[in-house]
Amino acid sequence: MEVIVLPTPADTAALAADIIERLLTTKPDPVLGLATGSTPGPLYEELTRRNKEAGLSFAHARAFMLDEYVGLPVGHPESYAAVIQREVTDRLDIPAGAVRGPNGAAEDLLAECALYERAILDAGGIDVQIAGIGSNGHIAFNEPGSALTSLTRPKTLNARTRQDNARFFASLDEVPKHVLTQGLGTIGRSGHLLMLASGEGKADAVAKAVEGPLSAACPASIVQLHRHATVLLDEGAASRLTLREYYDDIWANRPAWQPL
Ligand code: PGA
Numbered sequence: 225m226e227v228i229v230l231p232t233p234a235d236t237a238a239l240a241a242d243i244i245e246r247l248l249t250t251k252p253d254p255v256l257g258l259a260t261g262s263t264p265g266p267l268y269e270e271l272t273r274r275n276k277e278a279g280l281s282f283a284h285a286r287a288f289m290l291d292e293y294v295g296l297p298v299g300h301p302e303s304y305a306a307v308i309q310r311e312v313t314d315r316l317d318i319p320a321g322a323v324r325g326p327n328g329a330a331e332d333l334l335a336e337c338a339l340y341e342r343a344i345l346d347a348g349g350i351d352v353q354i355a356g357i358g359s360n361g362h363i364a365f366n367e368p369g370s371a372l373t374s375l376t377r378p379k380t381l382n383a384r385t386r387q388d389n390a391r392f393f394a395s396l397d398e399v400p401k402h403v404l405t406q407g408l409g410t411i412g413r414s415g416h417l418l419m420l421a422s423g424e425g426k427a428d429a430v431a432k433a434v435e436g437p438l439s440a441a442c443p444a445s446i447v448q449l450h451r452h453a454t455v456l457l458d459e460g461a462a463s464r465l466t467l468r469e470y471y472d473d474i475w476a477n478r479p480a481w482q483p484l
Contacts, residue, residue, distance in 0.1 A: 225447055226484075227434055227455045227471040229462040233422040236456040237266035240354070240418050243454070243484055244271060245280055247352050247416075255344075256287040257353030257411075258312060258323070259364070260304045263420050264354050265311070272315045282318035288344055289325030290355065290364035291405035294378060298329050302392050326376060326404035337376040337404055344410065353414035357421050360384045361429045361442035365405035370443045374407030408446045417453040419444065421461035430457060431464040454484060 230236050244267075247254045258264075274280035289308055296303045301310075305325050313323050324343060330336035344350060355363050360382055366374065367382040381389075381401055390396040411417060421430050433444035434455055447453040462468060 225434070225450065225453045225455065226474070227457065227462075227465070227467075228475050229457045229459065229465075229468065229471055231459060233263075233266045233420075233458050234270075236420055236422065236458055237270045239484070240267045240420060240456055241270040241274060243416070243418060244352055245274060248280060248282065248285060251351060252284060253348065254285045255347050255349065255351050256285055257290065257350040257355075257406075257414055258287050258308055259290050259354045259356055260307050261356045263356035263422060267354065267420065268312050268315075271312075275316050282316045285318050286322040286347055287313070287318065287324070288340075288347070288350055288406075289323070290353075290411075291403055292326045292328040293400040294328040294333065294402040294404060295400045296328065303328070326406075328400075328404050333378050333404060337378065340376045340404070340406075341410065344406075344413075350414040352416045352418060353411060355411065355417060355419045355444075357419060357426055357429050357433060357444045358385055359388055359425055359429055361432055361444050363408070363419070363433075363444040363446065364411060365403040366408050366411075366443040368441050368443060370408055370440055372438070372440055372446060372449070373409040373412075375409050376404065376406050379403050379405050408443055412446055412450055414450075415452065417447060417450045418456060419447050419453065420456045422458040424460035424463055426461045427464040430455070430461050431466075435466060 292304045326340045327336050386399045389399050393399050432442045438445045438448050
C-alpha cells in the first residue's frame with residue numbers, strides 16, 4: 225500500500241489520470257473499474273480533457289462499475305448506470321457497449337450478481353479500479369460488517385450512507401435501501417486499486433482504513449490487503465494520519481525505478 229498526499233483534489237486527479245493513461249497506452253485490452261460519487265469527478269474531468277485535447281483514447285477499453293441501486297427504474301437519472309453514462313462514458317470515446325454495471329432492476333438479483341462476477345473474470349479482470357471511501361468507511365457499497373472475501377451481491381445500505389447520498393435525491397425517503405455491489409473480494413482481485421479521498425469529512429474514515437486494523441468494521445481497510453493499492457489523498461483527507469511524515473518522505477524520495 226502506498227499513501228500519497230498532494231495539496232488538492234486536482235493534484236490527486238492528475239496523478240490518478242497518469243496511472244490510467246499508462247494502462248491505456250501500454251495494454252491492448254485495458255479494463256477499468258469505475259466509481260460513482262463526488263470524489264472521482266476531478267479525475268473524470270482530467271481524463272476527458274486528455275481525451276479531447278491530448279488524444280488519449282478509450283476506444284479499446286472496457287469498464288465495469290462498482291455498484292448500483294436496487295429498485296430504481298432503468299434510466300432513472302440517479303441510477304449509477306445513468307450517472308456513469310452522463311458523467312464519464314458519454315464524454316469519452318469508449319464504446320457504449322463496453323461499459324457494464326450490475327443491473328439493479330434485474331428480476332433475479334442473485335443470478336445477476338453471479339453473471340456480473342463471471343463477466344469481470346471473462347474480461348480478464350479489472351486492471352485499474354477507481355474507488356472512493358464513504359464517511360463510514362465503506363468502499364463501493366460494502367458497508368461496515370461486509371465479509372472481507374465477499375463477491376458481488378445485494379446489500380442493505382447503512383443509514384449514514386443513505387443520509388450522505390440523499391443530496392442526489394429529492395428527499396431521504398427516495399434513496400433506495402438496497403444495492404448490488406462488487407464485494408471486497410472482487411475489489412481485491414483488481415490489478416491496481418486507486419482509492420481517492422478528499423476533504424476533512426473523510427479524514428476519520430481514511431485514518432481507520434489506512435492505519436487502523438484490517439476489519440470488516442471498516443471495509444475500506446482492504447487497501448491494506450490489496451497487492452497493489454495506491455491511496456491518493458488531499459490535505460484534508462490526510463489530516464488524521466499518524467504516519468504522514470513517512471508517507472511524504474517516501475513520495476519525496478521515490479526512485480525512478482519504482483513505478484506507481
Ligand atoms: P463520495 O462517495 O465520493 O460522494 O464522497 C464516496 C463513497 O461513498 O464511496
